[in-house]
Amino acid sequence: MTTTLRPSEPLQQSADGSRSRSYDICVNSRRVGSVRLSTDPAFGAASGVIDSLGVHQPDRGRGRATVAALAAEEVLRSWGCVQVRISVPAEAAAALRMADSLGYAERSRNMVKAVPAEPPALPEGVEVRPMTEAEFVVWAARSKEVFAQDWIDRGVPEDQARAKAEDSHRRYLPDGLASPGVAFHVIVKDGRPAGHLWTGRIELEPGRWAAFVYDIEVDEAHRGRGYGRALMLLAERVAREAGETRIGLHVFAGNTPAIRLYESLGYRTTFVNSAKELR
Numbered sequence: 489m490t491t492t493l494r495p496s497e498p499l500q501q502s503a504d505g506s507r508s509r510s511y512d513i514c515v516n517s518r519r520v521g522s523v524r525l526s527t528d529p530a531f532g533a534a535s536g537v538i539d540s541l542g543v544h545q546p547d548r549g550r551g552r553a554t555v556a557a558l559a560a561e562e563v564l565r566s567w568g569c570v571q572v573r574i575s576v577p578a579e580a581a582a583a584l585r586m587a588d589s590l591g592y593a594e595r596s597r598n599m600v601k602a603v604p605a606e607p608p609a610l611p612e613g614v615e616v617r618p619m620t621e622a623e624f625v626v627w628a629a630r631s632k633e634v635f636a637q638d639w640i641d642r643g644v645p646e647d648q649a650r651a652k653a654e655d656s657h658r659r660y661l662p663d664g665l666a667s668p669g670v671a672f673h674v675i676v677k678d679g680r681p682a683g684h685l686w687t688g689r690i691e692l693e694p695g696r697w698a699a700f701v702y703d704i705e706v707d708e709a710h711r712g713r714g715y716g717r718a719l720m721l722l723a724e725r726v727a728r729e730a731g732e733t734r735i736g737l738h739v740f741a742g743n744t745p746a747i748r749l750y751e752s753l754g755y756r757t758t759f760v761n762s763a764k765e766l767r
Contacts, residue, residue: 491515491555493563496522505533507567513543513556520547525560528573530655531648536564536572536766541583554586565766571644572766578757592762595642597747599755600692600736603699607725614718619672619684624665627672627684631703632657638740643763660688660702671726675706675715682710685719687726690736692758698734699727716746720753 493511500508508526512519521543528535543552576583632653639649661667670688674681683706690700706715727735
């Protein structure tokens with residue numbers, strides 16, 4: 489039996505060069521599942537995405553999804569993509585094993601927790617305040633560089649990484665520090681900033697919004713003193729005061745101290761984000 493992809497809609501193309509198309513997964517012309525392919529506008533037209541790949545229950549366990557994923561990669565190659573990205577639900581053990589067998593490497597993960605009904609108290613002696621406009625200007629310039637370098641260190645071509653950094657700021661901070669729904673705080677030690685926190689909102693799933701930790705960092709000289717935990721507790725306070733019941737974040741693979749901190753605070757992994765080169 490032959491597993492193939494059959495287009496289920498016309499190819500969608502936009503002015504910026506991005507593409508997307510849905511396909512039926514077929515076995516000898518019989519539909520057994522579906523998948524959606526696209527290029528990622530945040531990274532550029534050379535970055536592909538395999539999304540919502542699913543095989544119907546009666547046809548699972550026969551290698552249909554693996555063949556469909558390989559066929560999807562071929563389609564993305566024909567579009568000029570040099571990398572492909574996937575996001576797999578953390579509880580989908582079979583899909584995670586398949587991704588590993590096909591050579592996908594984890595880049596990052598998404599994590600979520602329920603916001604406590606009572607805002608958590610900050611540690612005694614911890615001082616926080618809103619970020620000033622002058623501090624924001626300095627942060628914004630450095631943040632783009634650091635964010636881009638994080639992606640470069642994980643194998644993303646430099647032009648794509650910088651495009652991602654610019655897209656993130658343009659999308660989530662259209663009005664800078666005055667952007668609707670965002671909050672920037674700094675933690676203070678001896679009158680000087682020792683770290684910062686950027687929080688806002690995000691649509692985790694269609695129609696399901698949550699508070700989100702976009703950026704958190706403690707200055708190197710002040711690490712290991714509990715300031716990171718204090719800033720994460722502050723994020724929960726900000727979320728609760730805004731009426732949110734859930735809070736999420738994105739963390740890069742390999743950042744073990746951060747992942748351990750988030751897990752100790754009750755965050756659970758919801759999606760594992762992986763990628764591979766298309767050669």
